[in-house]
Amino acid sequence: MRYLFFDIECCNGRNICEFGYVITDDKFNILEKKDITINPENKFNLTGRPDGRDLYLYYPESTYYRSNKFPYFYENIKKLIEYPDQLIVGHAISNDAGFLRSACRRYKLDPINFKFADSQRMFSEFANIRKSISLETAGENMNVEKPKYLHKSDDDSELTMNLVKGMCKQLDCSLEELIELCDSCFGKSENNQITYDDFEIRQQKRYEAAKSGVNNTVKGRNYRMFLQFLDGVKPQGDIVESDLNDKSLCVSLNYEIGHFKEMLSLVQLLTNHNATYKMRASDNDIFVTCDAKDDEGNIRHCSRLKHVNDVIAEGKNIKIISFDELLKILNVTEEELSTMPFPDASSFYKKAKPRQRAKKKEPKFEKKEFKGPTLGDLFPDLFKKLKNEIDEDK
Structure with a gap:
């Protein structure tokens, strides 16, 4: 190409x-x-x-x-x-x-x-x-x-x-x-x-392609669909009480990038727990590791984990848990993630971004009422003379 x-x-x-x-x-x-x-x-x-x-x-x-x-x-x-x-x-x-x-x-x-x-x-x-x-x-x-x-x-x-x-x-x-x-x-x-x-036509084609399951990676069109789902997903029923409430999470690329369908299910479950999925690993409360090997049997490196460890070393508090621990909290198996129903098309539609307006600048100094003596108070004779001259000119 x-x-x-x-x-x-x-x-x-x-x-x-x-x-x-x-x-x-x-x-x-x-x-x-x-x-x-x-x-x-x-x-x-x-x-x-x-x-x-x-x-x-x-x-x-x-x-x-x-x-x-x-x-x-x-x-x-x-x-x-x-x-x-x-x-x-x-x-x-x-x-x-x-x-x-x-x-x-x-x-x-x-x-x-x-x-x-x-x-x-x-x-x-x-x-x-x-x-x-x-x-x-x-x-x-x-x-x-x-x-x-x-x-x-x-x-x-x-x-x-x-x-x-x-x-x-x-x-x-x-x-x-x-x-x-x-x-x-x-x-x-x-x-x-x-x-x-036309956006609507392209969106429908993307949705049908994603739902078909032909490509299960979070790449290309699926990457866009995943971002849209993060914007559009809503909780199903009442919020589930758990240690994930009000937390933000991110999963290792070792799992995320090759499991598009499962990631949609995972994000839905997290939303049901009032938790948020953020793709920038260092911005989260919890990072989920997942060991994986490449085609040659070597441990696959995860760039997200490196960023997380870097910010932890700088003093940020991020909890690291394994993928199995996350599944246990969510009370779900990996097989169940892959068999959950595919989300409705309405969950993927892009939200309009609010237009940003420039903030009005506050004045550097607050204007206060002057209570001291005026020039007229200090020089009464001079101001009286000036007033008389002005009246004569009129």
């Missing part, structure tokens, strides 16, 4: 004059970077526009006019974008898809069909904001190194790649998992129609 990040510049907001891209492997290592200048066969209108800010491209206009026209590059661009085993990402990429559609229509060429992920929408969900953020601003928010030139299409493609790479790093996930986490970012350009996927 490779990743393609591309960006398009236009001479007037419609006609393509530059196409740039970056190809990486699934670890974001750059395999190829290139930009192509294209004769737009139209005038440049990028400054002094009443409805937009001035935009300055890297190359002079003469360079674009000396370049070949879009049909000359069409086959190579089409081959690049329609490459079978790749994910395509761009910032506000529906605009770029629209530019390609317009160019194909203009020169009577077959449409270029592809699926895409929009890094602008990814960042909006990542940062929990509702407005669209420019690539430059998003990069600054993520402390991504600025390219040498802005509005140079290959450099903008690399900036998009670094933005996505930064989000994946902070969330500790792959690009595929990031796309699954961001409902609104995925779309397609097909037969001159540019659309974003």
